[in-house]
Amino acid sequence: MLESFHSRKDDVTGALRDLVEFAESLGARSVATRVTNDLVKKLDADRFHLVVVGEFNHGKTTFVNALLGASILPVGVTPTTAVIHHLEYAAEPRAEVVYASGERTGLPFEDVRAFIVGGERSSSAGDVKFLEVGYPAELLRERVVLVDTPGVNDLSLQRADITYSYIPRSDAVLFLIDAGQPLKESERVFLQDKLLGQSRDKILFVVTKRDIWSQDEEVEALAYIRSELGKLVKSPVVFPISSERALEGDRPGSGMPELLDHLTRFLAEERGRILLDNALGEGLEAARLLGKGVDARRRATAMSREELSRRIEMIEKDLAGQSRTIEERRAGIREEVSAIRAWVRRDLERFVDDVLRQLPTIIDEANTDEIKVYLGAFLERTFAEWAQAETKEIATALEALAEKTIALVREDAHDVAKRVSEALGGDVKPPNVEVDTFGYDVGVFALFTIGLGVMFTNALLGGILALAAPVLAVYVKEKVEAETRKKAKEMAPVALREAAVRIGPKLDEMIQEFASRLDAWVVTAGQELHREVIEVLKAAREERARVEPSSETQLQACDAQAEALQALTARLEGLRSALWTVENGEIKPIPPPLSSVPNSPGGSA
Template sequence: MISLPFGLFRRRRLTTAQQDTLLNNLEALLNQIDAALDQFGPDVEATDRNALVGCRASLRELFLIVVAGEFNSGKSTFLNALLGAQVLPEGVTPTTDAITLLKYGDEPFDELIEPGLRLHHYPAEMLRQLTVVDTPGTNAVIRQHERLTRDFIPRADLVIFLTSADRPFTESERTFLELIKDWGKKVVVVINKIDILTPAEQEQVAQFVREHVNRVLEQSPELFLVSARRALQARQQPDHELEQWQASGMAAFEHFVVDTLDEETRFRLKILSPLGVARRITEKYLAATESRLATLRDDVYALEQIERQLTLFHDELKQDAEYHLGEIDRVLTTMQERGEQFCDDTIRLSRIRDLVDGNRLRTAFEQEVIGDIYQQIDQRIQKLIDWLVEKNLRLQQNIDEFIQQRALAYRDQMLGQVGGSFAYNRQALLEHIGQAAQTAIARYNRETEAQQLAGEIQSSVAATAITGVGAVGLGATLVALFHTVLLDITGILAALTVAGLGLAILPAKRRQAKESLRKKIDEVRTRLHAELRQQIERQSEQTLHQIRERNAPFMRFVRAQQEHLIGLQRTFSDLMVAIEKFSKQVE
């Protein structure tokens, strides 16, 4: 907001060359801001673009005074009084349906430049030095009127804010003054229709308006009390009725416009006005850029959290798998203990008939050693597989829920503000991740996944087994390996055919059979552990890869946007420094 009193502008006069230099530098600065908005992207609001275009276009035009206020506050009458003629229509209903530019012309002439913008030429001496703009009411029933007023304020070099003595400083006027403050405009306040008040009431109204205006603008603007109706009547009298003109308050205001707003003051205000617009726009998009960066920083943190979850999942999976492998080990240990006991009980002279009868030996081995080992191994491995499938599914569900929460976290804040395509693209990517995760989860059939994993393990183990794949179930496939131990046991038959050697070799054959069984179980244990760990690792990597693949487009978006926005933040920050430096130079 421009806060310097007008008198300070008279300390040092600027030469024509200095003025040209300032105008050229300001134009270059506005061009830099325009280029920065191009970098910001398609989300720049049209109002801001138009304001910047308007400022550049009006740099070398006449000083622009905009008269604003509620409809029926007497703006048209006020301007007619100032110009000394019935130039603009007046009435108790909204009479100004367009922004009207009042410019000097040798003859009165009116033309519509574009929808909502009218140009009126009039031979008033005041208009040789400045352009006056009449605007529709800020609280007009026809909302298009108010929009035109709001869109034109950024172009103003000075705003004359007119309020009526019969309803001073309404809520809509307070709102409109805040808008003017945002654009950094110099404001002069005029209280019209003071002829309906006593002097005491005039002072009371003036104090009321001054306090509220100061609170909104955070400064004390120039304030004038006038009766535009009496001033116009005085102007229309042949002798001008000087006393009535003075009493109307318009003489003081006319002096302000003609004498106080001299050429030097008008030039400096004309320079500071675009700087106010530049400051507002730069601050706005610097804040929007920093808001986006903050969102992306949170997104990066969220993605890092996901990656930590994935790493933790991978580590925990390997640790927890050891419990299930230990359960399988216990089954194998039980089998080994049974086998050793079987050897101790069977390979002895009292069981010579069983040893000679291979079928009986095989049957006894299967009953006493193998027994329900098939089922136990299958149950333990199936339990491991079910656990692994459940862990993978739970991880995907947790990540999906995390992403969905992230998608909602900034939805209300980003959408509807200067979020635009950034917010839309970010939201779309997050929702795509969520939808892809939901699809993957919906297709994740636990039973099918478990069967497929079990088949892969069985095939891999059997492929390395010396017996091949002939049994049903992984447990049966593994147990088939132990039947080779019987070859060692039945080898006793050949030894016993040598008379006199049976008693000598029987203990050795028992030790040999037990050692063969122990070796075979260790071999199976090692092979099974290796294969199960490999399958667990493969399953884990597959799940992590799928999740990372789903997150990849969003991660690329975050990184690209971050790099772009960091550069844009630096650009807007440098522009803010340039604006403040330029303002001090002018002031």
């Protein structure tokens, strides 16, 4: 199903491993380590995450079983006893209960269908976080993790961690609609008010129980569903499915093949290509840096061992001096981040005070039924609107800080290049310090790849609402339902203040996390050229200590290294270009493996 993506990914990983091998042969150990840890290992470990969402009695679990091709999960479990299931590939069926405390306990696979929260297998470890199930299903074999969320009677009561954590972090969301009652009001409200903006772009709508329609009814019903969804989501993708027919063996008539075909193409082309493009961009930046090492090694051929040692010592002293400049940049980051955190805290306090001043009037003007039903939702919506506006401001401020820092580090890099050039006794072209030097998925570069605004919508905003929503929507609703208007005035402020107390530290934490990534990059980028040149020169010196090759032999070796690096760079560029080249609706085939390129590592001489 995802063979073409995995083939491309294997080629990208292979090219990056060749780059690691080249860096090691050059003596640039720090570059080799960075490419291995930040790129190769993360690509190897990557998974696609699919989240299935739907109201109770919409046939959700039956649908998940149909996706897997077997009746694995329990059907008919009530919302109060259901648990989140993480399904991933395993050669043999297995299961583990994962608790909020982090503790894991084994579960006989045959007990999975009978497992309920609070049942006989409850543990002193506390609340169950999720049930991890391994199964040899073809879909899961494609490095897909399927997350089955508990059905609820009303999607507005969906657990906050699912709405604001699982869904934003997923690669695709399968949103189930019941053919017998398409697009209930609660589903419309969830799509319009609850789903964070970017999450809407990755939803596939699955209409279950299509068997109840005649052919004419299906055409009419699907037209209605698409029309109504179009008011909430741009260009909705809708698939009618019969899970029962799929489980009974009639997959062609079930609609499942069409869904899986679209889903796998979406994962490979929309999500997978971005993942591979980021990795290749970082690999090309590493190749550019290695080019400086090849140049330094060529210059070393004209130096004696004693001269090499003297040059290495000069560059090491310059590196020590560079630490003062790096510390200045880090201090600037700390100062600006402290200011951002301070105004964010003030904004939160002002927001809470403003809402508290307005609440008595709002409650007085509402009737008792409105207070019972809508007060919690009103508070949650008000909080979400503020949080969305605030996170955009935070994103703008942090983006400006990052851009300024990048510009300063680029200037520093030019100064470093000049000094290293003098230490090597020649001209070294200043390095081009680009955003690519951020780690592509855990460093700041990832934030720029998807946009800071998007990152804060999906991460910071999601983190805030995951903490605040249970307090605002559930706590207030439960306490006020049977109480008077007076009680509402007492309890709503308590819930609002408690939500603010919870999210204040979360805002601080995530702003600081960004600052820490930027700080770490400043240290790495500020030392990178020094360290690579020092490593390469030391490797050349050690080689001289073992055997003293002729100057001509050394130059020939440098020429071979330059040629091999050029082939590597062309390979990475070709792979990157092929990701975005479309021919006849299909991704253009990837260029031949690096091993087929003459004079490249692993190729024929």
